Amino acid sequence: MFKNILMFLATVFIVTFLLVSHTTVTNLMWLSSMDMPVTISILFTSIAHDMVSMNGSGAVPAAALVAVALLIAFAVARIALKWINISRRYAYAIAGGCALFAIVLLMPLAFYNLDIIAGARSAIGKVYLIATGALGGYYFGFNLSKKEN
Amino acid sequence: MKFIKVCLLGLLILSTAISANVEAEYELETIAEGLHSPWGIAFPSEDEILVTELSGSLRLINSDGLISEPISGVPEVLFAGQGGLSDIVLHPQFDSNKLIYLSFSETDPSNKNLNTLRVVKAIFEGNSIKDVETVFLATPLRKTAAHYGARMLFMKDGTLLITSGDGFNYREQAQYLNNHYGKIIRINDDGSIPEDNPFLTTEGALPEIWSYGHRNLQGIAQNTEGTIIFENEHGPMGGDELNIINPKLNYGWPAISYGKDYSGALITPFTEKEGMEQPNKYWVPSIAPSGMTFYDKDLFPQWKGSLFVSALVPGDVRRLVLDGEVVISEEILFDGIGRIRNVITAPDGSLILATDGKNGKLIRVKPIK
Numbered sequence: 001m002f003k004n005i006l007m008f009l010a011t012v013f014i015v016t017f018l019l020v021s022h023t024t025v026t027n028l029m030w031l032s033s034m035d036m037p038v039t040i041s042i043l044f045t046s047i048a049h050d051m052v053s054m055n056g057s058g059a060v061p062a063a064a065l066v067a068v069a070l071l072i073a074f075a076v077a078r079i080a081l082k083w084i085n086i087s088r089r090y091a092y093a094i095a096g097g098c099a100l101f102a103i104v105l106l107m108p109l110a111f112y113n114l115d116i117i118a119g120a121r122s123a124i125g126k127v128y129l130i131a132t133g134a135l136g137g138y139y140f141g142f143n144l145s146k147k148e149n
Numbered sequence: 150m151k152f153i154k155v156c157l158l159g160l161l162i163l164s165t166a167i168s169a170n171v172e173a174e175y176e177l178e179t180i181a182e183g184l185h186s187p188w189g190i191a192f193p194s195e196d197e198i199l200v201t202e203l204s205g206s207l208r209l210i211n212s213d214g215l216i217s218e219p220i221s222g223v224p225e226v227l228f229a230g231q232g233g234l235s236d237i238v239l240h241p242q243f244d245s246n247k248l249i250y251l252s253f254s255e256t257d258p259s260n261k262n263l264n265t266l267r268v269v270k271a272i273f274e275g276n277s278i279k280d281v282e283t284v285f286l287a288t289p290l291r292k293t294a295a296h297y298g299a300r301m302l303f304m305k306d307g308t309l310l311i312t313s314g315d316g317f318n319y320r321e322q323a324q325y326l327n328n329h330y331g332k333i334i335r336i337n338d339d340g341s342i343p344e345d346n347p348f349l350t351t352e353g354a355l356p357e358i359w360s361y362g363h364r365n366l367q368g369i370a371q372n373t374e375g376t377i378i379f380e381n382e383h384g385p386m387g388g389d390e391l392n393i394i395n396p397k398l399n400y401g402w403p404a405i406s407y408g409k410d411y412s413g414a415l416i417t418p419f420t421e422k423e424g425m426e427q428p429n430k431y432w433v434p435s436i437a438p439s440g441m442t443f444y445d446k447d448l449f450p451q452w453k454g455s456l457f458v459s460a461l462v463p464g465d466v467r468r469l470v471l472d473g474e475v476v477i478s479e480e481i482l483f484d485g486i487g488r489i490r491n492v493i494t495a496p497d498g499s500l501i502l503a504t505d506g507k508n509g510k511l512i513r514v515k516p517i518k
Contacts, residue, residue: 023414030321031417034404042418050414057386058413112230112294114317116412121318 007143012070015096015136016063017051019129023119024050059116069099070133074140089141096137100130175449176517177483180501181210182510187503189236189252190493190511193243193273198501200511201251203233207278210511222271222278226253227264230294238301238309240270240338248338249273250284250309252299263290266297266329268311270338284309284340285357287329291316296365296383300440305375308335308343310359310394312366312380320403320416323362326354331402333366333380333394335359347397362400362425368441368458369394377474379429381438381458384408385416389435390428391458393474401425407433430469430476437461440491440503448498448516457482459492461505466492486512 024047032038054062077095081088104120115121120129186203193199196212205226206219226234232254240248250270257263268285271278287297298312315323315331323331326348334357337343348354368381378394388408392400405419407428421427432438440459444452456469456476465484469476483489488505495501500514 020414023412027414027416031404031419034324036404036417036419036422046415046418049418053409053413053415056413057409059411062412113292114230114295118410118412118414118416 003147004144007140007147008067008070008074011096011136011140012063012067014139015070015100015132016055016066018132018135019066019100019117019119020050020054020062021047022125022128022132023054023117026119026122026125062117065103066099069103070096070136070140073099073102073133074137077137087141088145089138092141092144093134093138096140097130097134099137100133103133104129174451174516175514177486177502178513178515180214180511180513181216182508184208184216184503184509184511185507186233186490186505187509187511188234188490189238190491190501190503191237191239191249192496193239193249195496198495198511199237199249199273200503201234201237202509203235204228205234205253207234207237207251209276217276220273220276220278222281223251224253224255224267224269224281227256227294229254232264232294232297235297235299236301238303241303241307243273247273249278250301252297252301252311254294254297254299257290260290262292264292264294265290266299266313268301268309270340282340284338285311285334285336287313289328291319291330293317293319298363298366300367300369302369302371302378303338304335304371304378308337310335310369310378312363312369312382314365315363315402317365320364323364323402324399324404326351326358326361329355329358331363332361333359333363333369335396359396360394360398360400362398362402362404363392364390364402367439370441370443370456372443373445379441379443379456381441383437384431384433384435385410386413387433387435389432389438391430391438391456391469391476392426393429399425400428407431408435429474430479435462436465436467437488438467439489439505440493442492442494442500444494444500446494446498449500457492457494457500459489459502461488461490464488464504466500466502483512483514486510 028038073095077091104126119125189201191199198210207223209217235252238250252268266287271281295317296314298314300312302310311334313329313332319330342356349356365383370379380392380394385408388406438458458467466482468480470478490505491503502512504510
């Protein structure tokens with residue numbers, strides 16, 4: 001049980017990091033295209049800033065949002081696995097993708113199409129973020145299978 | 150010892166008297182209440198007030214505080230998010246031509262997923278408006294119902310300035326001149342383009358653009374002579390700005406900003422860049438500046454020459470004392486009455502405040518008799 005919790009927290013960290021760094025990088029890429037002096041140092045300090053700030057001073061802590069979405073999705077996946085014969089890795093990968101889908105596509109519907117996560121404003125950004133959820137789910141399912149085997 | 154006690158008592162009485170005098174400068178009188186998110190205010194006569202409600206109604210309030218039924222002929226608006234019937238201004242020759250200008254958000258009739266900011270002019274006839282004509286339509290259309298800007302101001306030369314917000318999701322577009330996101334627009338009173346607009350001959354630029362690099366501009370005012378245009382805009386989380394607007398200038402959003410995104414992320418790590426204007430003043434944390442008026446009347450001589458900025462958060466009005474273009478001090482007034490959507494100077498020199506929300510009020514600030 002304790003190991004499962006650790007795996008889940010690691011998954012939340014991975015997905016949150018990918019989500020946050022994506023927002024940071026897309027912002028900096030645009031700034032760079034505007035001839036703003038974006039350097040490697042600014043890239044790293046900005047990612048570090050956003051990892052702290054998006055989990056501390058934002059409207060909703062990113063990690064908490066990801067954790068709740070993944071928790072619900074993984075719980076549904078666990079129940080579904082009792083009836084559906086599919087590899088755990090893929091089941092949790094789908095669940096992770098669905099969790100991020102809910103965050104990036106369904107959340108704006110409640111807020112007049114406003115994308116609070118800046119990286120989710122483009123279609124490519126949305127696909128990327130859903131993929132990070134799937135990757136996180138795959139990681140969780142993979143480790144779960146490894147542990148139980 | 151007795152002497153010291155007497156002195157202290159004297160000082161206490163004196164300070165109480167001074168404090169009462171300062172507090173007694175003005176009183177607040179509720180003119181009207183039960184308004185649904187009052188937004189724009191105009192004065193068709195000395196004792197009448199036209200007020201827009203974000204929900205889509207235009208109403209006339211007489212000197213007794215009686216609120217009229219909605220004035221007919223107002224176009225259907227998109228009342229969602231931050232959108233709705235927004236500002237109202239009177240034509241400089243309103244007394245003779247009865248022209249009013251309304252800004253509002255509306256749904257695209259051919260695609261319900263899209264909407265935009267529209268400005269129309271119309272003839273005001275007391276309980277109706279007629280001959281409604283579009284003078285400005287913001288393009289491209291947007292999916293979001295936020296950040297419309299939508300304030301208007303007639304400059305002394307008779308041209309109309311319109312603030313057009315960045316649409317929230319489209320913030321980067323504020324830096325490009327081929328769209329209306331995050332811009333101040335300048336048009337003639339009939340919607341045509343003034344011949345001295347700054348981007349008239351710039352390739353790829355929309356000729357009605359006056360300045361760019363703005364976010365959600367909700368206050369615009371000018372000094373008595375019309376030589377200084379003040380504009381305020383909502384920053385994201387922090388970084389609300391007061392700017393002095395000059396044509397052709399880039400005010401930096403979102404390449405430079407003193408605010409962060411609502412998610413907590415940096416929108417930009419930069420606060421300045423050559424070629425981008427610095428705000429005249431900025432607020433961190435945000436005060437959510439809404440309306441603005443330059444006070445040049447005699448009813449409150451001590452306020453003459455000040456700029457008043459209404460604020461939604463926490464809900465007050467900032468009196469900015471100016472030395473020319475420079476803000477030299479800030480005083481917080483009228484706090485404790487809720488979110489204030491607008492502040493405007495009435496013809497008699499009193500200030501009119503509009504409080505936000507479904508039970509919005511118009512409140513007159515007047516000297517104590």
